[in-house]
Amino acid sequence: MKLLDLKNDGVDIQEQIKLSKYTFTKTGGAAQYLAFPKNKTELENLVQVACEEELPLTIIGNASNLIIRDGGIDGLVIILTKMNQISVKGNKVVAQAGARIIDTAFTAAKAGLSGLEFAAGIPGSIGGAVFMNAGAYGGETQNAVDTVTVLTRASEFKTYTNQEMEFSYRHSLVQENGDIVVAATFALKPGKKLEILAQMDYLNALRRYKQPLEYPSCGSVFKRPKGHFVGPMIIKAGLQGKQIGGAQDSTKHAGFIVNKGGATATDYLNLIHYIQKVIKEKYDIDLHTEVRIIGKK
Incomplete structure (x- = not known):
């Protein structure tokens, strides 16, 4: 299997695309190859092909806390923003890596679930938030994560517990081992919907005032x-x-x-x-x- 085969099968793969189109800084050079997988299968196939063709592999989420140098990126760049499904299961919220953490926080709030209020204004993706242990206003991603599903560079799906993720300040295990975050499950607490939304509105007002x-x-x-x-x-x-x-x-x-x-x-x-x-x-x-x-x- 090759990249061209995947493209012919309907995977969104482009060549020599300026990444400044996708970064929040509006800067950055071109990707040699740029792919937007829609699901786990497409992501798995892309990783396998990159390995088979010995292409360097770079994973990007919402590109909000990222600087891409002007020389661009060789090999295959995968942007996960099309993998953005969010679902609520009891007191847990499951979000794919490309979902925005803002959207995940509001989905939780509308379900009357508390624990992601701090993320109401963080513009990054779930994958990026897990990767960086993103935080704001006294909260961190690690405080809400229950489990994280990853795809290893050997194309194996694994699930880590919160403890296994080795979270610390702006750090997680996947920064060290190269695993690709596919989805995260957040364990939240029941709360009053209007109070949760009010707290999120307050934090967003602070953000607009200060940032x-x-x-x-x-x-x-x-x-x-x-x-x-x-x-x-x-x-x-x-x-x-x-x-x-x-x-x-x-x-x-x-x-x-x-x-x-x-x-x-x-x-x-x-x-x-x-x-x-x-x-x-x-x-x-x-x-x-x-x-x-x-x-x-």
Whole structure:
């Protein structure tokens, strides 16, 4: 079986497509091959073909906390956003990897299930949220996950428990072993629908007030160093508003870097490195990126 065979069988496979069409920063080079599987079978076949043809394989969700370098990505890039089904089973919500975590949180809320309120404004996919152990406003993905179904690079489906996922701050097992998140099951608690929705509306209002949603961005750029907050540290260092090319450290939230117009991934990376350099010089603190950075220079 080859990629062309899968394409002839109806799998959405494209060639030399600019990934800036899909990233939240509106930057990034081209994918050699880009595929959008609609189900587990198509995903499994794509992974098998990539292995057989010795193609590098890259998995992308909603591309919200991601920077793809301007050189693009060789091999096969798989975007999972067409695998987006969400279902409610008792006190559990099952969501495929390509479903938005926002949609999953609202599905839970409408079913009177509490535990995903923190995710009401996170723009990423379920797969990305699990991969990064995404969090906001005191909540993290690990707090709600019951099990995670993955596809290994050897094309084997497995299910991990919460404990087996080895969650920690912005980390999970699948970052280490290369498994592909296929779906996640969330164990939630019964609550009052209107109260859950009100809490989500409140958190989204905070987000609109504090975050630069009017510009393309990759969300929060840096991990929080122990004992410090990144935004105030950047402000104190005089870096808020610093701009390189079209990329600017946001004047609204210093922990975000926004595309003010015409930014490239290289602009983003140069600004990230500059901020890291200055913070290290001023405070002897190493800032590590939360945003995932992939692709060729």
